[in-house]
Amino acid sequence: MRSFSNLWFWIALAVMWSTVNHWVLGVPYDMILRARRAKGETGQDFEDLVRINVNRILLIAEESGVLLVGFASFMLTALVLLGFVYDREFAQALVLLGTPMTLVAWLVVRTARAIRARDLHGPDLVKRLSRHRVMTQVIGIISLFITAMWGMLQNFSSSALGG
Template sequence: MELYQTIVELIDMRSFSNLWFWIMLCVQWWMVSHRILGVPFDMVLRARRKGGQAQEDLETLARVNVNRLLYITHMSGLWIVGFVAFVLTVLGVAGFGYRIEFAQAVFCLMFPLTAVWGLSLWAAHRIADGEHRGEALQARLIKLRLAVQAIGMVSILITSIYGMYQNMTISVLN
């Protein structure tokens, strides 16, 4: 019985009071802000400092990832948008309409990623339209990273405030 109790506590559905949720939130935003359009940010910094082969590597990797993102978007973009809208609607209704905390937590994780996806798609179009070489590519990737980090900071702030509110409300009710 003790093993079962440990597992239930480890996978607690009260997400905002669970340490794993907060670890997941931090890891998510670290990963999203480290790889901008699939390009590790240290490659951007290395290309900016050294140029030459590092810049060529950056341009090649950015070109491959931009072309891949644009191909996927052009081939099935409407299906992806429809599916993501459906999932977010289900999570929003289940979480905030029916007060299911797990759905609220997943919504808080996924909703800001849609803004990041939109910004990434916009930047991919800009890169494909001409900002795909040299300092223009570096500047576009740096601006995109700053925007992603700003979205991440606001998302973490709002999620933590809402999570504290949820935890205080539940503790008062019990």
């Protein structure tokens, strides 16, 4: 279960962050760019899709949020213990994948609440989603850096030990 020396782990990590950065609150980023430039039906379709996704996200957060937070906390705690106390590399890899995704999930709910509370439309909505994407990219860059450093440390230490 060598994760950090496995090419599939790094491919999964790249696909995960690419997908998270492309789909901003369930809206493809190219649609946000088109909405920034265009008016009329394209802008209305964009706002409808955002409204649908905001309502869906907030419904899930309000109805199941406590259970989801509890389950995620339990899983991350178990993975941290397995990975860093019991030195299981696969669990370490899952922690390095899952922890930043919990930050992104919190950011998604926060952005959805702000969109609903401020009743954002048009350029203000595009600006808010663009800001959300930048924050997600910052989380991704920090996460990729930490994961790469930890992975190199694991690979160097296992090769030094002859493993």
